[in-house]
Amino acid sequence: MLSRNLRIACRRYSQSVTTFRTSEISPAQQNSNQIGLFYTLDNDLCKQLYGHGGLPKCFLKQTKTFTETTFMIRQPALEIIECIKATDFNKPAIRYVLHGEEGTGKSMTIAHLLHYAHQEGFLIIHVPWVSNWLRRVSRYKEMANSLTKEGFVDIPLDAAAWLLHFKTQNQHLLKSGELKVSKDYEWSKREKTPAGSTLLELIEHGIVRVKYACDVVDTLLHEVKLLSNTKQCKTFVAIDGYNGFFNPLTNLHTPTKKKVAPEEVTLTASFLELTKNDWTNGVMLLSTDAIAHPEYEQESYLPKYLLYRKGFDHIDPFVPIEVSNYTEKEFMTCASYYRDRLWLRGSPDIEKELKITSAHNPYRFMELCAPL
Amino acid sequence: MIMALFTRSYKPGVLFNTNLLWRSNSTLETLQKGEDEEEFRVLDILKKKDKHQRRVARPMKVPADRAEKMPTDQNWGNVWPGPRSFHPSSVPLPIRQGYVPKGQVPPGKKANAELMKIPNFLHLTPPVIKMQCEAIKKFCTEWPKMLNSEQAIEQHYPVEVITSDYCHASPTIRNPLARIVTLRVKLSSLELDKHAKDKFLRLVGDRYDKETDLVTFTADRCPMRKQNLDYVNYLLTATFHESWAVEDWEKQKSEEDMEYYNWDNNKSKRNLIDWYLKVKNEDRLLTDDEYKSFDVSEIPHAIEYKETVSDLFNVGENKETLSRYDTVVRKLLGLPEKKC
Numbered sequence: 001m002l003s004r005n006l007r008i009a010c011r012r013y014s015q016s017v018t019t020f021r022t023s024e025i026s027p028a029q030q031n032s033n034q035i036g037l038f039y040t041l042d043n044d045l046c047k048q049l050y051g052h053g054g055l056p057k058c059f060l061k062q063t064k065t066f067t068e069t070t071f072m073i074r075q076p077a078l079e080i081i082e083c084i085k086a087t088d089f090n091k092p093a094i095r096y097v098l099h100g101e102e103g104t105g106k107s108m109t110i111a112h113l114l115h116y117a118h119q120e121g122f123l124i125i126h127v128p129w130v131s132n133w134l135r136r137v138s139r140y141k142e143m144a145n146s147l148t149k150e151g152f153v154d155i156p157l158d159a160a161a162w163l164l165h166f167k168t169q170n171q172h173l174l175k176s177g178e179l180k181v182s183k184d185y186e187w188s189k190r191e192k193t194p195a196g197s198t199l200l201e202l203i204e205h206g207i208v209r210v211k212y213a214c215d216v217v218d219t220l221l222h223e224v225k226l227l228s229n230t231k232q233c234k235t236f237v238a239i240d241g242y243n244g245f246f247n248p249l250t251n252l253h254t255p256t257k258k259k260v261a262p263e264e265v266t267l268t269a270s271f272l273e274l275t276k277n278d279w280t281n282g283v284m285l286l287s288t289d290a291i292a293h294p295e296y297e298q299e300s301y302l303p304k305y306l307l308y309r310k311g312f313d314h315i316d317p318f319v320p321i322e323v324s325n326y327t328e329k330e331f332m333t334c335a336s337y338y339r340d341r342l343w344l345r346g347s348p349d350i351e352k353e354l355k356i357t358s359a360h361n362p363y364r365f366m367e368l369c370a371p372l
Numbered sequence: 373m374i375m376a377l378f379t380r381s382y383k384p385g386v387l388f389n390t391n392l393l394w395r396s397n398s399t400l401e402t403l404q405k406g407e408d409e410e411e412f413r414v415l416d417i418l419k420k421k422d423k424h425q426r427r428v429a430r431p432m433k434v435p436a437d438r439a440e441k442m443p444t445d446q447n448w449g450n451v452w453p454g455p456r457s458f459h460p461s462s463v464p465l466p467i468r469q470g471y472v473p474k475g476q477v478p479p480g481k482k483a484n485a486e487l488m489k490i491p492n493f494l495h496l497t498p499p500v501i502k503m504q505c506e507a508i509k510k511f512c513t514e515w516p517k518m519l520n521s522e523q524a525i526e527q528h529y530p531v532e533v534i535t536s537d538y539c540h541a542s543p544t545i546r547n548p549l550a551r552i553v554t555l556r557v558k559l560s561s562l563e564l565d566k567h568a569k570d571k572f573l574r575l576v577g578d579r580y581d582k583e584t585d586l587v588t589f590t591a592d593r594c595p596m597r598k599q600n601l602d603y604v605n606y607l608l609t610a611t612f613h614e615s616w617a618v619e620d621w622e623k624q625k626s627e628e629d630m631e632y633y634n635w636d637n638n639k640s641k642r643n644l645i646d647w648y649l650k651v652k653n654e655d656r657l658l659t660d661d662e663y664k665s666f667d668v669s670e671i672p673h674a675i676e677y678k679e680t681v682s683d684l685f686n687v688g689e690n691k692e693t694l695s696r697y698d699t700v701v702r703k704l705l706g707l708p709e710k711k712c
Binding site for chain 1: 639640643646647650651684685694702705706707711
C-alpha cells in the first residue's frame with residue numbers, strides 16, 4: 001500500500017517537472033527564474049555560430065540525435081550577462097575567467113554567451129579550443145618559420161581555418177563593410193591591403209593566401225582593437241582552454257625537431273596581445289580547463305594553478321567565475337528533457353540512480369544516459 | 373690323530389649344554405617343574421579378570437593455586453616487583469585473552485601463550501610508582517620557584533636537548549642508541565630579522581616545522597653522547613651566525629627566489645596601475661621605480677585588492693581565497709556583486 005502510494009507520488013512529482021523548456025530564446029532577456037530551463041536555438045544561427053567548432057563534440061552528436069540544439073540556462077552565463085550589462089564600455093575591457101571541474105559546462109557557457117554576443121551585435125572573436133593549435137598534431141599539420149617575426153613558428157592552416165570561422169561567425173557585420181583597415185599592409189611585392197579596404201578583404205586574403213594567414217590574424221586582431229577603441233564596433237572575445245597558451249611546451253616542433261614553446265607560436269603572440277586590457281569597448285571571456293594542462297593528473301582546477309604565474313600576471317585583474325555541477329533542479333529538468341527526447345526511459349527510480357552515479361556532473365550524466 | 377682323541381673322550385652332554393639347548397628351543401622343562409602342582413591355565417584372550425581389578429584413580433592432592441590463596445590486602449609490589457612475563461598463578465585476576473570464533477569465550481589465563489607474549493605493566497601500578505617516587509625523592513633538588521609555568525620555562529630555557537638512557541641487564545651496560553642527541557629550539561626565540569630568518573630557514577631546510585615553529589637538529593654521527601651534543605650545539609651556533617651574514621651574491625635575489633609574494637614588486641601592481649591610468653585616460657609610461665613607489669591608496673579598493681592577491685599567493689589558491697578575490701575584483705571593476 002505504502003509503496004503504491006509512493007509510486008503514485010513519484011509519478012506525480014516527475015510529471016510536475018515537465019516544464020523544462022522556456023520560450024525565451026533571446027539570452028539578453030533570460031533571467032534567474034529560468035535557471036535550469038532549456039531554450040532552443042535556431043538551426044541556421046547554430047550553423048553560423050558553431051559551424052566551425054564551438055560546441056563539444058559529444059554535445060554536437062547529441063544535438064543531431066535530438067534534431068534540435070538546446071542550451072540550458074545556467075547561473076554562470078546569466079551572471080556574466082548581468083556583468084556585461086553593467087559594464088562601462090569606456091573602461092578597459094574586463095576579463096572573465098571560467099573555471100570548474102571537468103565536464104561542468106565551461107564550453108557550453110561560452111557557447112551560450114556567444115549567442116548572447118551575437119544577438120547584442122558584438123564582433124565575435126572566438127577560439128574554440130586553444131589546444132587544437134598547440135597540442136593536437138595531426139599528420140598534415142603544417143608548420144613554417146615565420147617570415148615576419150624572427151624565431152617564431154607559423155601554423156598557417158590552423159590560422160586560415162580560424163579566419164574562416166571568424167568570417168562565418170561575423171558575416172552579418174563584415175558584409176556591411178563599415179569595418180575598415182586603418183593603414184596599408186604590404187604582404188609581398190604584388191600583394192598588399194590598402195588602407196580603407198574592408199576587414200572582409202583582409203580576411204579573404206588570409207584564407208586565399210594561406211602563407212600569410214598568421215600575419216593576417218595578427219593584423220586582424222590589431223585592427224579589431226583599434227576599431228573597438230574608436231567605437232566602430234564592440235568586441236566579444238571568447239577563448240576556450242586559454243591556459244593552453246601558458247603551458248611550458250607544445251607538441252609542435254620545428255623542421256629541425258626542436259620543441260616549440262607556446263610563446264614562440266605567432267598565433268599565441270597575437271592572442272596574448274589581444275587579451276591585454278589596453279583596449280576598450282570589449283568583453284573577454286576566457287576559460288581555464290584542466291584538460292589543457294600538460295600534467296595528466298591535475299591537482300587543481302582553479303585558475304591560478306592552471307595559468308601558472310605568467311598567465312595569472314598576464315590577465316590579472318580578472319573576474320573568476322565558477323561553473324559548478326548541476327543543482328538538484330537543473331538535474332531534474334535535464335532528466336525530464338532527456339525523457340522528453342526519449343533518450344531516457346524506464347522507471348522514475350532511474351533518475352535517483354543516475355544522480356548518484358553521475359554525482360550531478362553534466363558531462364558524466366550525458367555519458368551515462370547515452371547507452372540507456 | 374686329533375679325530376681319534378675326540379672320539380675317545382666324547383661323552384654326551386659335554387660339548388653341548390643341554391640347558392642352553394632347551395632355552396633356545398622351548399621352556400617345556402621349566403614349565404613342567406612349576407605346573408605340576410597347579411591346574412591347567414586357560415589362555416584369557418579378552419582378559420576379563422583384569423578388567424574387574426583395574427584400580428580406581430584417586431584424586432591427587434594438589435595444593436590450591438597460589439593466586440587463590442593470596443590475601444586481598446597484600447602488598448602487590450612485593451608479589452610482582454619487577455618487569456616479568458605473565459604468570460597465571462601470581463596474578464589473582466580473572467583475565468582472558470585470545471582470538472576465538474564469534475560466540476565463544478576467550479581462553480582463560482592458565483597456559484595462555486597470548487598473555488605471555490604481550491608486555492605487561494603489572495610492576496608499575498600507581499601505588500608502586502608512588503612508593504618508588506617517595507623512595508627517590510631524597511635525591512631530588514627543589515624545583516626553581518620562578519619556573520612555575522610552561523611559558524616561563526620556555527622563556528628561560530628555550531633550548532631543549534633530548535637524549536635517551538637505556539638500562540638493561542646484559543654483559544654490557546652501553547646502548548648505542550644512547551649516543552643520539554636531539555636539540556630543539558623555537559624559531560621565534562632566536563629573534564632573527566627578516567633577512568636572517570629567510571636565510572636561516574633556507575639553511576635548515578626540512579628541520580623546521582612550520583606548525584610548531586620548532587627547529588630540530590639531531591646528531592648521531594659521533595660515537596659518544598658528549599660529542600654529539602657538542603656537534604648539535606655547533607650546528608645551531610653556525611646556522612644562527614651564518615644567517616646574519618649578508619653575502620655579495622645575495623643582492624642578485626630576484627622575484628622568483630622570493631620566499632613570499634610581495635605584491636608591490638610584482639606584475640599585479642603594474643597591471644592595476646596600468647588599468648587605473650587607462651581608466652583615467654592618462655597616457656604615461658612609468659619606470660620600474662615609479663611603479664614600485666606608486667601609492668595605490670588613491671585607487672578605490674586597491675588596498676583590499678592587494679591583500680587578496682597576496683593571500684592568493686601566500687596562503688595558496690583555494691575556493692575561499694578565490695571567492696574573496698572575486699568579490700574584490702568586482703568591486704574594483706564596478707561590477708554587480710555575485711549572487712549566491
